[in-house]
Amino acid sequence: MDEHLPIEKLHFEAAPSVDRVPGPRSRELRERQSRIESNAVVYPTDVPLAFEEGQGATLKDVDDNYYLDFFAGIGVLNVGHSHPWVTASVAQQAGTLSQTLDFPTEARLELIEKLDEIAPGDLQGNNCVVFGGPTGSDAVEGSIKLAKYNTGNNGLIAFYGAFHGETAGAYSLTADTKYKQPYTPLLAEVEHIPYPDSFHQDKDDEQAVADALAAARRVLEDRFGAMPNPAGVWVEPIQGENGIIVPPEGFLSGLKDLTDAHDVPLIIDEIQTGMGRTGKWFASEYAGVTPDIMPMAKALGSGLPLSATMYHEDLDTWGPGGHTGTFRGFLPAMRASVRAIEYIQSQELLAHSRTEGEYMLERLQGATESNPAIGEVRGRGMYVGIDFTDGEQRSSQELVGAVQTACYEEGALVWTGGDDDTIRLIPPLVMTHDQVETGLDILIEAIESVTAA
Ligand SMILES: Cc1ncc(COP(=O)(O)O)c(C=O)c1O
Missing domain, CATH: 3.40.640.10 (Type I PLP-dependent aspartate aminotransferase-like (Major domain))
Incomplete structure (x- = not known):
């Protein structure tokens, strides 16, 4: 096992693959947590899942659902979860x-x-x-x-x-x-x-x-x-x-x-x-x-x-x-x-971050340019924000919350930023092009269905 292990080898192959979530064990752990831990806990209030194992740019929850991870412990896991060389x-x-x-x-x-x-x-x-x-x-x-x-x-x-x-x-x-x-x-x-x-x-x-x-x-x-x-x-x-x-x-x-x-x-x-x-x-x-x-x-x-x-x-x-x-x-x-x-x-992951970052920007800007709910897509490298605007029926925060939920239900974990009116993408730099593409398919579909509703 060395530093030459290609990024394609790092992940759960099954991701994304999700049943109805949150599953029963996630719900059970979340209930137990809210009984004994501080009210200050925030992540599972928006994404009510309990994770069991991480590999590369993928996570598995306690009900055997597999996700693409676009928040990487909030910018911590640049070489992914449980990298064997690390x-x-x-x-x-x-x-x-x-x-x-x-x-x-x-x-x-x-x-x-x-x-x-x-x-x-x-x-x-x-x-x-x-x-x-x-x-x-x-x-x-x-x-x-x-x-x-x-x-x-x-x-x-x-x-x-x-x-x-x-x-x-x-x-x-x-x-x-x-x-x-x-x-x-x-x-x-x-x-x-x-x-x-x-x-x-x-x-x-x-x-x-x-x-x-x-x-x-x-x-x-x-x-x-x-x-x-x-x-x-x-x-x-x-x-x-x-x-x-x-x-x-x-x-x-x-x-x-x-x-x-x-x-x-x-x-x-x-x-x-x-x-x-x-x-x-x-x-x-x-x-x-x-x-x-x-x-x-x-x-x-x-x-x-x-x-x-x-x-x-x-x-x-x-x-x-x-x-x-x-x-x-x-x-x-x-x-x-x-x-x-x-x-x-x-693995030349700086260049990978630049290439995938440009792809993410291009694809998201193209897919959202005529969507009035999207104000701006911006970023540099694999560090991208999608800024929502208030709609007539729903605020930008509500839209972002609904997109985040629609994403995890389909197997992509995304987090928020700004005044909770921005979707933030910070995947591990080891996320492959195919995974980025699949994650963006899920995200774009979620944006389209939430903002059309
Ligand atoms: C730019 C910046 N500085 C400082 C911090 C604080 O880091 P920590 O949460 O590890 O204290 C953060 C955390 O998000 C950050 O983004």
């Missing part, structure tokens, strides 16, 4: 040594070297990596500390529509007032400025970029309105939770020019977009922009919890203990990470 290294490492704080080990150093090999732009050869807690929010907290420590400033700048996590610092950068409201005050000095979202702002791309950069300039340099003490600007290269908003050309590079001019670090959050998701290792590469600080998580551990923050070596001012966390030495996840990167390299 799980063998996890088992081997777990049976040898699991947890070593930040003592040097082969697994840890190999990962840091591998991350340097795929680092974006000028970070290659000039970076440091710090591990802390295992989640994306932990990596974002690390980036806040690092930016503050280096600049001596406290002010944080982020964007409308941003999602950076739900711990207090990260939540301060997240822009979702609905969920944040009960927990204020969070960090005191935070400003949000418009992200260039031409579709929702009803502007052309050039105007959206010009307006976003004008707002960034104002907050960084306007004598009568700027933030006086900026520690950094946090940005997603594509806004994921907000419904896969791809900023037009010129935005990230313009933003980098501004942050450079003001000597403020640009923190590009690649937690959802990184590790090959969009067809490059990191989405900032499309804009030719190098982050000063880059939090990573989700697909980094290939299914095991792992986050890291990479930053330019000039910012390596912390002394020993400057940033810590008990789980900063979780070796099985580090092994998994290296193997997933090797597999993506050996």
